[in-house]
Amino acid sequence: MGEIDVPYEVSSVMYGGTSEKIDRLMRSHEIGRWSDYDSYSYLNLRIVLDWYRKHCVISSDHLEESYRKLTEAIEGKYFIYDYSKNHRFTLRCDLGGGIIKEERNCLVSRQLVKKKMIVVGHRFKYKGFHVHIVDASPSVEEDHGLFIAETISMKELLKIKKGEN
Numbered sequence: 001m002g003e004i005d006v007p008y009e010v011s012s013v014m015y016g017g018t019s020e021k022i023d024r025l026m027r028s029h030e031i032g033r034w035s036d037y038d039s040y041s042y043l044n045l046r047i048v049l050d051w052y053r054k055h056c057v058i059s060s061d062h063l064e065e066s067y068r069k070l071t072e073a074i075e076g077k078y079f080i081y082d083y084s085k086n087h088r089f090t091l092r093c094d095l096g097g098g099i100i101k102e103e104r105n106c107l108v109s110r111q112l113v114k115k116k117m118i119v120v121g122h123r124f125k126y127k128g129f130h131v132h133i134v135d136a137s138p139s140v141e142e143d144h145g146l147f148i149a150e151t152i153s154m155k156e157l158l159k160i161k162k163g164e165n
Contacts, residue, residue, distance in 0.1 A: 004055045006055050006056050006057065008057055008058070010056075011052075011056035011057050011058045012058060014048075014052055014056060015052070015056070015058050015060075015063065018045070018048055018049070018052065018063055019062070019063060019066065021041060021045060021048075022045065022063065022066045022067055022070055023066075025038055025041060025042055025045075025070055025074075026066075026069070026070050026073065029070070029073055029074050029077070029078075030073075034074070034077075034078050036081075036083045036088065037083065038078075039078060039079070039080045039081055039082075039083065040081075040082055040083050040084060042070070042074070042080060043080060043081075043082055045067060046067075049063055049064060049067055079105045081105075081107055084110075085109065085110060086107040086108060086109055086110060087107070087108050087109075087110060087113055087115075087118070087145065087146045087147070088105055088106070088107055088145035088146060089106050089107075089108060089144065089145040089146055089147045089148065089149055090102060090103065090104045090105075090106065090140075090143075090144035090145055090147075090148045090149070091103045091106045091126065091129075091131065091148075091149050091150070091151070092134075092148065092149070092150045092151070093129070093150070093151045094150070094151060094153065104143075104144060104145070105145065106126065106145070106149075108124070108126060112124060118133060118136050118146060118147050119133065119136055120133055120134060120135065120136055121133065123152065123160075124149075126149070129151045129152075130151065130152040130157055131149040131150060131151050131152060132149060132150060132152055133147050133148070133149050134148050134149065134150050135147060135148040136148075
C-alpha cells in the first residue's frame with residue numbers, strides 16, 4: 001500500500017474524535033457503566049491509534065498518553081472482547097454429586113451461534129461439550145452475558161440420539 005497523504009484538517013478531526021472516544025470510555029469506567037460496546041470501542045482504539053500515528057500529521061503523543069491512562073484504569077476490571085465477532089455467555093457444568101461449576105465470560109462465535117438461535121433449548125458444541133441454552137432473558141445479560149447454557153449429560157445425549165427428547 002502506498003503512502004497516504006492525510007490533510008491537516010482530516011488529521012485534526014480524527015484527533016478530536018479519538019480524544020473524545022477515550023474521554024467517553026474513561027467516563028464510562030469512572031461512573032461504573034462499562035458495557036460490551038465499550039470493550040469493543042476500546043479494542044478499536046488501538047487500531048485507530050496505530051493508523052493515526054503512521055499516517056497523520058498531528059502528533060499522537062497526547063492520544064497515546066490518554067490511552068495509556070485509560071488502559072491502566074480499566075486493567076483487570078472488565079472482560080474485554082470483540083462483541084462484533086463473539087457472544088459472551090455463562091456455562092454451567094454438572095460435575096456430579098450435586099456440584100455445579102459456573103464459568104462466566106465464555107465466548108462463542110457469532111458464526112456458530114447466530115443471534116436468532118439464542119433461544120431456550122438451542123443446542124451447540126462448545127469446547128467439546130454438548131450444551132443447551134437454559135436462559136436467554138434480558139435479565140441475565142449484565143452478569144452472565146447474552147445467555148446461560150448448561151452441559152448436556154451423556155444420559156440426555158443418548159435420549160436425544162434415540163429421538164426420545
